[in-house]
Every structure is written in C-alpha cells, then in structure tokens.
Amino acid sequence: MKLELRGITKVFGPLVANDHIDLVVEPGEIHALLGENGAGKSTLMNVLYGLYDPDGGQILLDDTPVTFPGPGDAVLAGIGMVHQHFMLVPVFTVAESVALGYEPVGTGGMLDLASARRKVREISERFGFDVDPDALIEELPVGVQQRVEIIKALSRDAQILILDEPTAVLTPQETDELIKIMGELKAAGTSIVFITHKLREVRAIADRITVIRRGKVVGEASPQSTETELASLMVGRSVNLAVEKNPAQPRDNGLVVSDLTVLSGTTAVVDRVGFEVRGGEILAIAGVQGNGQTELAEVILGIDEAAAGTITLDGEELLGQSVRQRLRTGLGFVPEDRSTDGVVASFSIAENLVLDLYGTDEFSRGVSLNLGKIARNAEHRTKEFDVRLTDIHDPVSTLSGGNAQKVVLAREMSRPLRLLVASQPTRGLDVGSIEFVHERIVAERDRGTPVMIISTELDEVLALADRVAVMYRGRIVGIIDAAESGPAGINRDVLGLMMAGVPLEDAVEQAAGTQSVLASADAAATGRDLT
Amino acid sequence: MTTPVVPVTAGTPTGDVPADGAVLGKISYRIPVIYAVLVVFALLGLVGTLLRREGVWSQTTEFQSRYGDQWFTIPNFSVPSLLTIIVLTVLITGATGYAYVLTAARRTIPVWLHIAVGLAFVAAFLTWAGAGKTSVIPVTSLLAGALALSVPLIFGAMSGVVCERSGVINIAIEGQLLFGAFAAAVVASLATQPYLGLVAAPIAGAMVGALLAWFAVKYQVNQIIIGVVLNTLILGLTSFFFSTLLADNRETWNARQPLGVIEIPLLSQIPIIGPVLFRQSILVYLMYAAVIILQIMLFRSRWGLRTRAVGEHPKAADTVGIQVNKRRVWNTILGGAIAGLGGAFFTVGSGLAFGREMSAGNGFIALAAMILGKWNPTGALVAALLFGFSKNLGNVLGTIGSPMPSQILAMLPYVITIFAVAGLVGRVRPPASNGVPYSK
Numbered sequence: 001m002k003l004e005l006r007g008i009t010k011v012f013g014p015l016v017a018n019d020h021i022d023l024v025v026e027p028g029e030i031h032a033l034l035g036e037n038g039a040g041k042s043t044l045m046n047v048l049y050g051l052y053d054p055d056g057g058q059i060l061l062d063d064t065p066v067t068f069p070g071p072g073d074a075v076l077a078g079i080g081m082v083h084q085h086f087m088l089v090p091v092f093t094v095a096e097s098v099a100l101g102y103e104p105v106g107t108g109g110m111l112d113l114a115s116a117r118r119k120v121r122e123i124s125e126r127f128g129f130d131v132d133p134d135a136l137i138e139e140l141p142v143g144v145q146q147r148v149e150i151i152k153a154l155s156r157d158a159q160i161l162i163l164d165e166p167t168a169v170l171t172p173q174e175t176d177e178l179i180k181i182m183g184e185l186k187a188a189g190t191s192i193v194f195i196t197h198k199l200r201e202v203r204a205i206a207d208r209i210t211v212i213r214r215g216k217v218v219g220e221a222s223p224q225s226t227e228t229e230l231a232s233l234m235v236g237r238s239v240n241l242a243v244e245k246n247p248a249q250p251r252d253n254g255l256v257v258s259d260l261t262v263l264s265g266t267t268a269v270v271d272r273v274g275f276e277v278r279g280g281e282i283l284a285i286a287g288v289q290g291n292g293q294t295e296l297a298e299v300i301l302g303i304d305e306a307a308a309g310t311i312t313l314d315g316e317e318l319l320g321q322s323v324r325q326r327l328r329t330g331l332g333f334v335p336e337d338r339s340t341d342g343v344v345a346s347f348s349i350a351e352n353l354v355l356d357l358y359g360t361d362e363f364s365r366g367v368s369l370n371l372g373k374i375a376r377n378a379e380h381r382t383k384e385f386d387v388r389l390t391d392i393h394d395p396v397s398t399l400s401g402g403n404a405q406k407v408v409l410a411r412e413m414s415r416p417l418r419l420l421v422a423s424q425p426t427r428g429l430d431v432g433s434i435e436f437v438h439e440r441i442v443a444e445r446d447r448g449t450p451v452m453i454i455s456t457e458l459d460e461v462l463a464l465a466d467r468v469a470v471m472y473r474g475r476i477v478g479i480i481d482a483a484e485s486g487p488a489g490i491n492r493d494v495l496g497l498m499m500a501g502v503p504l505e506d507a508v509e510q511a512a513g514t515q516s517v518l519a520s521a522d523a524a525a526t527g528r529d530l531t
Numbered sequence: 532m533t534t535p536v537v538p539v540t541a542g543t544p545t546g547d548v549p550a551d552g553a554v555l556g557k558i559s560y561r562i563p564v565i566y567a568v569l570v571v572f573a574l575l576g577l578v579g580t581l582l583r584r585e586g587v588w589s590q591t592t593e594f595q596s597r598y599g600d601q602w603f604t605i606p607n608f609s610v611p612s613l614l615t616i617i618v619l620t621v622l623i624t625g626a627t628g629y630a631y632v633l634t635a636a637r638r639t640i641p642v643w644l645h646i647a648v649g650l651a652f653v654a655a656f657l658t659w660a661g662a663g664k665t666s667v668i669p670v671t672s673l674l675a676g677a678l679a680l681s682v683p684l685i686f687g688a689m690s691g692v693v694c695e696r697s698g699v700i701n702i703a704i705e706g707q708l709l710f711g712a713f714a715a716a717v718v719a720s721l722a723t724q725p726y727l728g729l730v731a732a733p734i735a736g737a738m739v740g741a742l743l744a745w746f747a748v749k750y751q752v753n754q755i756i757i758g759v760v761l762n763t764l765i766l767g768l769t770s771f772f773f774s775t776l777l778a779d780n781r782e783t784w785n786a787r788q789p790l791g792v793i794e795i796p797l798l799s800q801i802p803i804i805g806p807v808l809f810r811q812s813i814l815v816y817l818m819y820a821a822v823i824i825l826q827i828m829l830f831r832s833r834w835g836l837r838t839r840a841v842g843e844h845p846k847a848a849d850t851v852g853i854q855v856n857k858r859r860v861w862n863t864i865l866g867g868a869i870a871g872l873g874g875a876f877f878t879v880g881s882g883l884a885f886g887r888e889m890s891a892g893n894g895f896i897a898l899a900a901m902i903l904g905k906w907n908p909t910g911a912l913v914a915a916l917l918f919g920f921s922k923n924l925g926n927v928l929g930t931i932g933s934p935m936p937s938q939i940l941a942m943l944p945y946v947i948t949i950f951a952v953a954g955l956v957g958r959v960r961p962p963a964s965n966g967v968p969y970s971k
Contacts, residue, residue, distance in 0.1 A: 072852020087847035101851025
C-alpha cells in the first residue's frame with residue numbers, strides 16, 4: 001500500500017510541531033524518518049495513527065484521501081504502530097495483549113483465547129519470533145515485548161508499520177535481530193516507517209531517508225550518505241561527532257566501590273558490584289536500561305540503601321552519610337530523569353540553581369534567603385553554561401530539554417567537585433547541547449575529578465569513556481580500557497555482547513567471528529575499520 | 532599504556548550475600564508471626580481459664596446446629612471445654628511451627644493451612660466463650676447471621692471491583708449503599724411491594740455512580756475527595772428526607788416491606804450450611820449470582836479484558852481503539868448500581884424501615900474487603916465473609932453472655948479489618964492506573 005502525507009500541520013499552542021510536512025512511502029519500502037528529539041517525528045506519526053487530529057493537510061492511502069478520527073480507524077485502514085513506550089498491559093498474557101481491542105469472541109461475549117493463541121503462534125512461526133502466547137508481558141525481556149507489539153500490528157493485517165524509535169531500548173544484538181525482522185517484513189510486502197535519531201541504523205536499513213528539523217522536512221537523503229552528512233542535515237549546521245579529548249591522566253585518589261549490593265524486595269538489583277574511578281578519568285557504565293545502573297547511581301548519592309558493600313571516596317566511606325553530607329563533600333550528581341529528579345519544574349531558574357546550596361551562608365541568613373545573591377549567582381551561572389533563557393525568574397519548565405539540562409549541570413558543577421556522577425547526561429538533547437555537555441564533562445575530568453557516567457547510548461560511551469564497565473542484571477560483566485584498540489579493547493560488538501550478559505573473553509571471541517549487521521554496513525559504507 | 536583488561540574487583544562476599552548464586556532478599560516471616568499472635572491469644576485464654584475458675588476440668592461447652600425446620604438435624608452436642616481448647620491450641624502451635632519451617636525454606640504456605648488455623652482458632656474461642664454456660668453456641672444461626680451481615684459488604688466490594696478495575700476509585704460505596712437502602716424502603720413502601728424496592732435501589736446507586744463518574748472522568752476531580760463529598764451529600768439528603776417526609780408519614784413512606792424467604796428445595800436441607808445458604812431472600816441469591824458472574828466476566832469476557840486494560844494501561848487501550856473514558860463511566864455507573872442493590876439489604880432485605888445513617892460504615896469495610904481480596908471478586912467475597920462473621924460473632928456472644936466485655940466484641944470487625952489490611956494482605960497490587968484520570 002502506498003502512503004502519502006500532504007501538507008500535514010499540527011500545532012500545540014505556540015509550538016508548530018509539524019509544519020506542512022509532505023511524505024511519500026512506497027509499497028514495500030523501509031522509509032526512515034530521521035530527526036532530533038523534538039523535531040516532530042513522533043507527532044507526525046501520531047497524526048497518521050489517529051491519535052492526534054491534524055490542524056491541516058491530508059493523508060492518502062493508495063491515492064485515496066482518508067481521515068482517522070481514532071487509532072481504531074487507522075488500524076482498519078491497515079496501519080500498525082509500535083510505540084516507543086510499548087502499549088502493552090504488563091499483567092496480561094501475550095495472547096490477551098494481541099487480542100485486546102479486536103477480541104475473537106465466542107458465545108455470550110466470552111473471549112475465544114484459543115484462537116487468539118493460535119494467531120500469535122501462527123505469526124510467530126511465520127517470522128521466526130519464538131513468542132509463547134501464554135507468557136506474561138511483564139516477565140518478557142523488552143526485545144520480546146517489541147516482537148509482541150509487531151505481532152499485534154501484523155495480526156490486524158497492517159500493510160504499513162510505523163516503528164517509533166524501536167532500537168532505543170534494545171541491545172545491539174537485539175537491534176540486529178530487529179533489522180533482520182524488518183527485512184523479512186519488507187520481503188513480505190509490508191511498508192515500514194522507521195523513526196529514529198540514530199544515524200548508524202538509518203544507513204544500515206533504510207531504502208529512503210526523510211530528514212525532519214523543527215517540524216519541517218528539510219530534505220531527503222540516500223542511505224549512502226555519510227554520518228556527518230546526515231548529522232549536518234539533521235541539525236542544520238556542520239557538527240563534530242567526535243569528542244575532542246586528550247588521553248586521561250589518572251591520579252591515585254578517587255572512588256572505590258566494592259562488593260556493593262542493593263536489594264529491591266528480595267532480588268539484588270545491584271549484585272556485588274566492584275570498580276574504581278580514579279581522579280582524572282571517565283568511567284562509563286554501559287548497559288541496557290534497567291540493569292541496575294539507576295540503583296547504582298542512587299546508592300552513590302545516598303537516596304537508595306546498600307544491603308552490603310562499601311563506597312569510599314578518597315579513602316572516606318560514603319555509606320552512612322546523608323545525601324547532604326555527600327553533596328557538601330563534593331559529590332556532583334546529574335540524575336537520569338532531569339524533569340522529575342533534576343529540577344523542580346515550577347521553581348524559577350534562579351531557585352533551581354541553588355537547590356543544594358540555599359541553606360549555606362552564601363545564600364541565606366537565618367531563615368531568610370538572600371535573593372539578591374541568588375539572582376546574581378543565576379546570572380553568572382547561566383552565562384557560563386550558555387543557558388538560553390528570557391528571565392532567570394521564569395520557571396524552569398519554560399526551558400527546552402537541553403537548556404534545563406544545562407541548568408542541572410551548572411548547579412552540580414558550580415561547587416568544587418571531588419566526584420561527578422552523571423546518569424544519561426545527554427538523553428533527549430539536541431546535537432548542539434550534546435556537544436556542550438560532553439565538553440564540560442571532559443573539562444571536569446581534566447581538572448582531576450573522578451567522573452562516572454552512566455549511559456545506555458553506545459555512541460556516547462565510546463565518545464567519552466576512558467574505561468567502560470558493562471552492567472547486566474545488576475552485575476558488572478567486565479571492565480574494558482578504552483585506550484586499547486583491537487580485539488581486547490573497546491569494540492562496538494564486544495560491548496554489545498557484554499550488554500547481553502556475555503563475559504568479556506567470550507564476547508571478544510564471538511565478536512571476532514561475526515560482525516553485526518550494523519557494523520558491516522558501517523564498514524561497507526565507510527570502508528574503514530570497525531574500531 | 533595501562534593493561535587492556537581490568538578485572539572486576541573480586542572480594543569476599545559479606546553479609547547476606549551467599550558465595551555462589553544471586554543475593555536473596557530477607558525472608559518475610561509475616562504469616563508465622565500472625566499465627567504466633569493467635570497462639571498467644573489462645574494461651575492467654577487457656578491460662579485465664581485455669582487460674583480463674585473452680586472445677587474447670589469438668590466444664591463443658593454445648594453446640595447447637597438446629598436452625599428452623601429440617602428433615603434431618605444433628606442433635607446438640609457437648610465437648611469438655613478445657614480439653615478441647617488445649618487440643619486446638621496445640622494444633623495451632625503445630626501449624627505455626629510448620630508455617631515457620633515452610634517460610635524459612637522459602638516455600639509458600641498452602642491455603643488449607645490458613646483455613647485450618649482460622650477454623651481451629653474460632654472453634655477454640657467459641658469453646659472458651661461457652662464454657663460452663665447453660666446457653667448453647669448456635670453454630671448455624673451464627674453462620675446465617677454472618678452471611679446476612681456480609682451481604683451489603685459483598686455487594687459493596689463487587690462495586691469497588693467493577694469501578695477500580697477500570698481505574699476509578701469508588702470511595703462513594705458508602706453513599707451508594709445508603710441511597711440504595713433509602714430508595715428501596717421508600718419505593719417498596721409507596722408501592723407496598725418489596726420487589727419494586729429491588730428495582731429502585733440499583734437505580735439510586737447508579738445515580739450516585741453517575742455523579743462520581745461525571746466529576747471523576749469528565750472533570751478529573753480528585754476521586755477520593757469527590758467520593759467523600761458524595762458520601763456526605765447522600766448522608767445529608769437521606770437524613771433530611773428521613774426527618775421531614777419519612778418521619779411524618781411513616782405508614783405511607785417508610786413502612787416495613789420485607790422480602791420473602793425463598794427456600795431452595797433439597798439444598799436447604801443439608802445440615803448446618805443448607806439453611807444458611809439456601810433459605811434466604813432473593814437478594815442473597817442475587818449476591819451469589821453477582822459474584823459468580825463478575826468473576827467469570829472479568830477474566831473471561833471481552834468486557835473484562837477491556838475493563839482491566841483500561842484500569843492498567845489506558846493509553847494502550849486507547850491505541851487499540853477502546854474508548855477509555857466511556858468504559859470508565861459505564862463501569863462506575865454499573866458499580867454504583869451494584870452497591871445500590873446491596874443497600875436494599877438494609878431495608879427490604881432485612882425487613883426494616885429506613886433509618887438515619889443506616890449504612891453505618893459498611894461501605895468502607897467493603898472497600899477494605901476489596902483490597903484484602905486483591906481486587907478479585909472471589910477474594911473480596913471471602914474477605915467480606917470474614918468481616919461479616921467477626922461482626923456476628925460479637926453479636927452472638929453478646930447475647931449468650933461471654934467472658935469478654937461487649938464493647939471489645941463490638942470492636943472485633945474493625946480490629947480484624949485493620950489487621951487484615953495491614954498484615955494479612957502482604958504485597959497487593961492495585962490496577963496500575965487506579966485513580967489516575969485519562970486524557971490524551
């Protein structure tokens with residue numbers, strides 16, 4: 001089926017999320033929609049899927065204009081969507097999830113789960129998915145949950161499948177499998193709209209690429225374009241993808257974590273973890289989301305409790321100290337979710353910049369705050385960290401994601417630091433802000449501070465880390481030195497395998513034997529070595 | 532250049548951490564502790580009996596199972612009080628030990644053990660209460676009364692299940708019960724036909740449910756606050772009509788109109804439980820039907836699947852074309868109707884005229900029963916029966932004269948509610964989007 005969008009416009013208040021967007025998806029093609037976070041890709045697809053009413057424009061299927069008042073209508077017309085955050089009920093079985101909304105019913109409105117199961121098995125076998133129809137959704141790994149979403153779409157005879165950032169939650173190996181699946185779907189005649197901001201994936205599988213920037217289509221690109229070309233098209237200026245940094249100059253002091261265990265109920269979410277971060281180096285904790293990184297960061301800050309183990313900073317035990325004590329000692333902490341944990345959204349920018357220091361002599365006397373000093377501090381910090389704002393007294397919620405993150409960094413880096421812990425420091429940021437954040441982190445390292453970053457983005461890990469520790473199911477699978485290249489050093493395939501729990505030595509061996517789809521596409525396109 | 536591979540720091544495991552496998556969490560000894568508390572109570576009763584009374588060894592407790600006319604009845608029987616209490620206490624102690632062993636081995640405690648411990652404790656308690664008394668312990672009438680007191684609780688809990696499974700918190704059960712009771716009494720009295728009261732009650736409850744849905748879903752008002760407000764509104768409204776209209780014209784507006792007892796042939800002849808379960812008014816049979824139908828519909832029907840989806844993950848339901856808010860509104864109205872029908876039990880169901888504040892907190896206990904039953908119809912049924920039983924136990928012991936002060940006995944259901952909700956339930960998992968309004 002051929003899909004055509006003509007002049008789609010969607011406005012949210014003052015924000016024009018989609019500005020007269022035109023897009024043509026030919027039958028059986030994989031069409032990548034490339035753009036930064038907030039460029040309007042997901043909005044466009046939600047319009048197509050009937051979740052949003054467009055403020056202007058037309059949707060045509062096989063050259064016939066159609067309108068979708070709700071998702072149900074889009075599904076009937078043969079459009080399926082796999083959302084970035086899966087639309088699955090955790091306590092349902094696979095068969096129930098697939099049946100929901102389109103339930104096969106027997107006598108008296110009773111569910112015909114047997115036929116729902118049969119359908120799951122049928123589709124599952126056709127594409128080699130290996131999904132058990134009776135498994136509970138919450139017990140399945142994310143990669144399998146995504147397959148359930150695809151089965152859901154296929155079970156309703158989707159001719160056009162929209163995948164919204166499908167690789168965000170996957171390990172590199174799972175990504176490879178997804179790419180294989182996409183190939184099979186394409187061979188079976190399904191058109192795929194693939195939304196992403198990851199350049200590497202686009203080049204590996206897309207037939208055509210449409211780039212969106214600030215709600216507008218800024219151009220089409222061929223999959224043969226280089227990453228730098230795609231990136232400049234996406235951002236609107238030439239960008240430097242690599243982070244400039246000198247080799248690390250590690251010192252003796254730093255953070256030492258040993259035998260650290262954190263429990264959630266009865267399961268160990270951080271399981272006997274040990275590592276050290278020396279002053280003047282960046283240790284990156286890599287891993288797929290939800291493998292204990294969040295808890296590890298929180299226990300270092302002190303908002304989560306350790307069941308066993310020690311955390312020492314320059315020889316001083318941190319466990320047992322209150323969060324405030326740790327911050328005063330010189331711990332800088334960038335939380336992974338800046339909107340809920342990093343800032344108080346309704347507080348002003350100036351107030352957010354002193355959230356951890358309001359009680360010190362510098363900013364208050366007795367019970368009263370020194371508002372003048374707080375304002376001067378804000379002027380100074382926002383200039384230093386290049387926060388684009390209209391007024392320091394506006395609530396932080398008026399800032400874009402990138403600028404809000406700069407506020408967090410400005411606050412956390414304004415004190416003399418002895419340790420910096422940053423979780424997902426660039427999640428959801430535009431390329432310009434990412435460059436800035438990375439520069440600041442490297443600068444902090446060069447000042448001799450031990451820096452620990454937690455990231456699920458392999459690109460970020462590779463760009464920043466001096467050493468990489470991979471976490472899987474609460475344990476550290478292995479720690480690799482970034483300075484070494486070659487089979488034992490940092491290598492995308494090795495890291496990917498480790499993120500799936502394969503021990504370091506085995507991962508090196510396996511990675512030498514096989515090259516991932518992405519990696520080979522990479523090599524083919526650029527003709528350079530993988531590492 | 533440093534070495535390429537830095538090994539993971541290998542240290543000696545400390546604390547709870549076993550040397551080999553994954554770290555296991557702390558074992559929860561909740562159940563054995565609860566059992567042990569029962570053992571302590573049993574021992575206290577035992578010691579108290581031994582210290583206080585002369586000739587304790589010769590005392591007996593008499594039980595009675597006859598209840599109305601039956602073809603076959605078990606004659607009254609007596610047991611030696613102290614010996615029975617000792618045997619039962621030993622049984623409970625053994626069960627506590629067994630539960631401890633199971634828990635320590637990280638195994639689950641079977642349901643039958645809970646039932647056995649519960650029955651043994653209740654039997655010991657009854658034996659103690661009736662020791663040396665001339666009056667008998669009326670087992671069957673104790674159970675029959677328990678069921679009767681449970682009926683509004685069960686309807687209320689079913690109402691809660693229907694609403695909360697779709698994501699709307701129904702604090703207004705109390706008001707729905709009260710309005711149902713009021714409407715049933717008034718309509719039955721005006722029409723001199725109790726069965727018409729059964730038609731009016733669910734309509735009245737549904738009206739309260741509709742108000743709740745209107746505010747909670749359409750205007751997204753905090754659902755707990757709107758529920759409390761509705762309770763107050765209904766209380767004021769019914770009290771107003773009671774003291775004006777109903778009090779002045781009692782014969783027309785608030786005459787007693789009892790529903791007749793319908794006896795199911797054969798089944799009602801079963802000793803002990805026969806008359807309890809099958810010699811009841813139509814309202815009780817409707818209650819059985821409501822629980823069974825709801826249990827099946829919730830987990831086996833399209834309606835149930837969609838209801839649960841809407842309560843767990845409304846956005847997921849929306850993306851497959853389910854109208855989330857419409858489903859919530861209808862479920863809340865249906866829930867209101869169920870609670871309203873339950874309210875009829877206070878008036879036509881019990882053969883009483885309407886009285887001010889006659890729901891008397893039953894709506895809140897119903898809510899507790901729903902939580903204790905983990906949002907499942909059958910679970911809520913069992914929990915509601917437990918509350919009804921404890922309440923009637925207080926009543927019965929009050930009349931036969933027990934060694935316990937009547938005020939303590941009157942506290943029983945509420946104490947059990949607190950213990951049950953705090954301790955027995957353990958980890959409960961409400962529907963994930965319960966109480967969260969949905970908007971795109």
